Amino acid sequence: MMGPRQVAQGALFYEFSIEEFVPKDHPLRGIDRFLDLSSVRPLLAPSYSSHGRPSIDPELMIRMLLLGYCQGIRSERRLCEEVHVNLAYRWFCKLDLADPVPDHSTFSKNRHGRFRESGVFRHLFETVLQCCIDEGLVGGDSFGVDASLIPANANQTRGVDSKEGLPLELTSRALDEYLETLDDAAFGASTKAVPKYISPVDPAARWTGADGGAAFFAYSTNYMVDLDIAVIVDVEPTVPIRPAETLAARRMIDRVHDRFGLKPDKLVGDTGYGSAEILGWLVEERRIAPHIPVWDKSKRTDGTFSRDDFNYDPLADRYTCPAGKTLEKSRRNFTKPRATNVSKDGLIRYRASKQDCDGCALKAKCCPTQPARKVLRSVHEAARDIARDIRKTDAYMTSFIQRRKVEMLFAHLKRYIGLSMMRLRGPKGANEQFQLAATAQNLRKLAKLVPEPVQT
Structure with missing residues (x-):
């Protein structure tokens, strides 16, 4: 038979525990196990006055902020409403059934003052x-x-x-x-x-x-x-x-x-981190292997020789063109030696002899619009070469997937x-x-x- 109509009746006394109403496998229980805010109060203590009316517990506000990010709640006004009605949220914020929820405006007041000045969010991370x-x-x-x-x-x-x-x-x-x-x-x-x-x-x-x-x-x-x-x-x-x-x-x-x-x-x-400066910093200063594609724009698309067609000799510090001629950093002796051959953009220019280029049969494919060929080499080219060699390995493919x-x-x-x-x-x-x-x-x-x- 049909049971009696359910009518809400207020009882005089309740025996209630939020701990019993939150499931043991609730995601917030796992998060709470690793959330230690014991160092928050000492960190924020200099930002509070030693007298006056007691403030809202800063641990409560930080727990509520983290709750909003963990649950994808963007609005702090809605966050306060959710904490007010959700037992699991109250349990996570250490609020009892009768404890009031802070007003949403409290977060803005503390955010622009105590929280940012003390660096509490970096400390929490x-x-x-x-x-x-x-x-x-x-x-x-x-x-x-x-x-x-x-x-x-x-x-x-x-x-x-x-x-x-x-x-x-x-x-x-x-x-x-x-x-x-x-x-x-x-x-x-x-x-x-x-x-x-x-x-x-x-x-x-x-x-x-x-x-x-x-x-x-x-x-x-x-x-x-x-x-x-x-x-x-x-x-x-x-x-x-x-x-x-x-x-x-x-x-x-x-x-x-x-x-x-x-x-x-x-x-x-990715390639955005493959510039010569960052690769040189990683290899030469930090000794970190760069599993990064090289940012390289030396490849020519007009049919002429690219820089890859020139062979570099690290011992002699010079390039050799496809015709067998050399490209040097300097082709004459100066009375006062130059301090450096590096330009402001971190490039070294290697130049061929005009006499060699004028009589070369490959000039049309090398430098048809210039009197002699020039090749640019970065001061961090050795680090770029290391990154190119790493890209040919199986370890790079693993890194690409990771x-x-x-x-x-x-x-x-x-x-x-x-x-x-x-x-x-x-x-x-x-x-x-x-x-x-x-x-x-x-x-x-x-x-x-x-x-x-x-x-x-």
Whole structure:
């Protein structure tokens, strides 16, 4: 028979425990096992007054922020609503059933003050990374580096022409951060090229069409990943410019070595990291094998001889052309020897004799429009040759396949972490979002791969 109608009746007393209502296999339980915030309060203590009304627990706010990134909740207003009604979220944030949830405006107040000044988000990322190292998830032998475009939180149709400049009456926190980073090689000083448009709400975001489609304002998030189990070992925000991204790779390699003593045997990347400067830095200064395609534009397409057709003799330091003639750096003795033959762009010019070229039968295929042939060689050409030799090995093919792990992390970042578009503005906002997102990705990996110890 049909049972009686269910009518809600308020009881006078309840015996309730949130711990019993959260399933043992809930993903947040695995994340909570590796989230240690015991060092947060001492780090933030100088930012709080010794008297006055007690503040909201900073550990609570950081737990809520991490929860938003782990669950892909972009809005802090919605995050507060979800924590208010979801028992698992309350349990993760250490809130009892009757405890109030902080107002969403509290996050902005602390973000622009205590959190950014103390560097708590970088500290949190490194704490979780140290946990990954302790659990054996970081091999430290092979690192992969890559960058991904994240559209800025700016109207793409309301950019100001860079020739006109920003309005003089414009004032904002994002503008102040933009002015602070004009001399930073990862932002304003990354290139002398002036973008076509500047966003008035986020001037540090770069107008770019690097993805091949319509141009838009964007930042680049740079990941350095240990390729064994795809753990993020460092993260850095830059503008989407190749020199800025290669600079971020250098900074991340040095920072990981200084903080954790990790130095990879090889670095895996795409052609964007194959310039002569970065290859020379990796091979000559850091002794890291570059599993990177060489950025080379010496190949000619007009039917004339390319630089590869000339043989280089490292002992004599000269080239030999297909006709058997030599190309020298200098063909006469100077009374006052020249200090260097290297140009400002880091290239050495090897010249053939005009007399040899005039009577050569191969001049039409070598230098038909020039009196004599010249060959340019980078000062880091030896490092480029090492990268070319590595590309011919089977180890490079393995690295080529492993590089997809970095791209998968970017896909995970945009689909599950919810960072398909920037939510905050300015370089500091980008730094906060990228660090919290990378921390959330490492926490999720820890919870997935490290089993919970069996209690006896």
